[in-house]
Amino acid sequence: MSIHAPDQHPYLRAPRRTLLAMTLPVLVSLIAEPLTGLADTAFVARLGTEHLAALGVGTMVLTSAFWVFSFLGVGTQTELANCLGAQDRHRASMVLTASLVLALGLGILSALLAWAFVEPAARAMGGEGEMLAMAVDYMRHRLIGAPAVLLTLSCFGALRGLQMMRAPLFIAAGLNALNILLDWMLIFGFGPFPALGISGAAIATTISQWFGALWAVLLVHRHIGIARQVRPADLRKLIVIGGDLFVRTAMVLTFLLLATRVATSAGAQSGAAHQAIRQFFFFTALFLDAFAITGQSLIGYFMGRGTTLHARHVAATVCLWSTGTGLLMAAGMLLFQRPIAWLLVPAEASSTFAQAWLIAAALQPVNALSFATDGIHWGTGDFRYLRNSMIISALCGMAVLFMPPAHSGLSALSWIWIATGVWTALRATLGIVRIWPGVGSAPLRPDA
Incomplete structure (x- = not known):
């Protein structure tokens, strides 16, 4: 975790240049993150209208569900930025660990709870017949990646809190590149891989999300360190932020x-x-x-x-x-x-x-x-x-x-x-x- 002396932060020497230099990679990473959905859409569109409609239902439901957990990134970013300013490496490690444990726990719990509700949710979005079956299948495969999505949210918050704005960009770019490759292989079939259709799109996304999550966890562990224990006070603070x-x-x-x-x-x-x-x-x-x-x-x-x-x-x-x-x-x-x-x-x-x-x-x-x-x-x-x-x-x-x-x-x-x-x-x-x-x-x- 790099530390600046109070009067040596680049912002104090060049405010506008520092703000823009930090903002540009954030902007590119924010644009890169939705590309997973666009890649799925481009490939699934070639399968037919029913498949694309099912994908639309599945992504709408899952996007709304994952948005609820955005507090993991926001809260972790603020807490880690405070730790960076206070030069408190130990507290940074403890907060990061609490955030990762909470993300993993909520990811597993939400996936298990949502498993039984994906069909009613798809029906509420207008799904019926074959489209309904495909949407349910797509969402259930994607739910396997729910813990990875939340872990990545926490890690991106931690990295941005440490003002490492380029790291989430590289991870998002790598995740999307892998997703595009796997989409091509799993949706239409390639070599030993059978053509899985819309299920292949979900599996490709889930694999790439776990790849991105593991990369992000290794990176934050390298720069901050994951503690061996979790303080209840850190968990409570993140949960209170989450409630608000x-x-x-x-x-x-x-x-x-x-x-x-x-x-x-x-x-x-x-x-x-x-x-x-x-x-x-x-x-x-x-x-x-x-x-x-x-x-x-x-x-x-x-x-x-x-x-x-x-x-x-x-x-x-x-x-x-x-x-x-x-x-x-x-x-x-x-x-x-x-x-x-x-x-x-x-x-x-x-x-x-x-x-x-x-x-x-x-x-x-x-x-x-x-x-x-x-x-x-x-x-x-x-x-x-x-x-x-x-x-x-x-x-x-x-x-x-x-x-x-x-x-x-x-x-x-x-x-x-x-x-x-x-x-x-x-x-x-x-x-x-x-x-x-x-x-x-x-x-x-x-x-x-």
């Missing part, structure tokens, strides 16, 4: 699902246009999340050092660069509106799409601030405040979602994105006031 982030994630999912339901209820055109805008919005979020993750590590480091002034400087820099990125994204969305509409939206939904797209573009700078402040508060360990602010903002957004004004001249889809704007603006506002001026028991207040 579980509620926060549940509110995010609830708002997004309700927005999708309202869009679909307004008609097929509205639903199709909403899907296109939402997917693009999620893609731009990768850029914003990269700044948030970098800010989290830097702020956690300086909080561990006890230098709140430097942590506040990181917060200002992250907000500034995130807002600038949001402005560039807004400009890009406006500039490329027509080609994106041609690519993603059926012609009959283009008029519905245009008005809502402009609203979504205008939200980008505000959305950037909401992501930036999330990363800042992750770095300070202010998870309960993040939970409460998400409850408030999501409930307000839902209230607006279901109260469209009469005779407004806005389409249902445009109103959905106005409600999304209310939700996002409240997130950003509550995040900002916790830093400047620092409402409540704010960790970043100058007198804290």
Whole structure:
């Protein structure tokens, strides 16, 4: 575990260059992680419509389930960043060990519990007949890799907490390369391997996930060390963080699902246009999340050092660069509106799409601030405040979602994105006031 002297951290000498140098590999790794699903989709699409529909059902259910455990990465990253700043190698090892034990335990338990529920979940997603059978088979093979997914989450959090931003990128790239090779061999059959179809895609993903997990565990053991015992206090702290982030994630999912339901209820055109805008919005979020993750590590480091002034400087820099990125994204969305509409939206939904797209573009700078402040508060360990602010903002957004004004001249889809704007603006506002001026028991207040 490399240690910087208090006045020797690269950020203090070159803030902008250091922030960008740390953010770029995070961004590439975030983009690389979804490529596993894209590789599966590309190969399975050649098997037929039923197979691809089954894959869609399986990946949607599993992605939502694994998202619940994102606290393993977030909590571990903050704790390890604090340890790095405090130069506490022993505590870093203990926290890492607790995180890995919790990840392994939750991975095994969730796989066992989910085994019996994959069929009802697939039915709830619209699966039936042969498609249902294939979706269930796919998910059950993927559940074998559940412990590997959670172990990798913990390890990536630990590595980013130590500001080793390139390591997760290399692991993600290696994992995806192996998955593509195994997809080709197992889906269609090659040499001694039989053609396994969609089951082959699941097995390929599971094998590559275990490969990535073992690589990540060996790497964190080399740089931090895995302890021989687990302290209950470390487990409790991660579980408390998990509880706060579980509620926060549940509110995010609830708002997004309700927005999708309202869009679909307004008609097929509205639903199709909403899907296109939402997917693009999620893609731009990768850029914003990269700044948030970098800010989290830097702020956690300086909080561990006890230098709140430097942590506040990181917060200002992250907000500034995130807002600038949001402005560039807004400009890009406006500039490329027509080609994106041609690519993603059926012609009959283009008029519905245009008005809502402009609203979504205008939200980008505000959305950037909401992501930036999330990363800042992750770095300070202010998870309960993040939970409460998400409850408030999501409930307000839902209230607006279901109260469209009469005779407004806005389409249902445009109103959905106005409600999304209310939700996002409240997130950003509550995040900002916790830093400047620092409402409540704010960790970043100058007198804290």
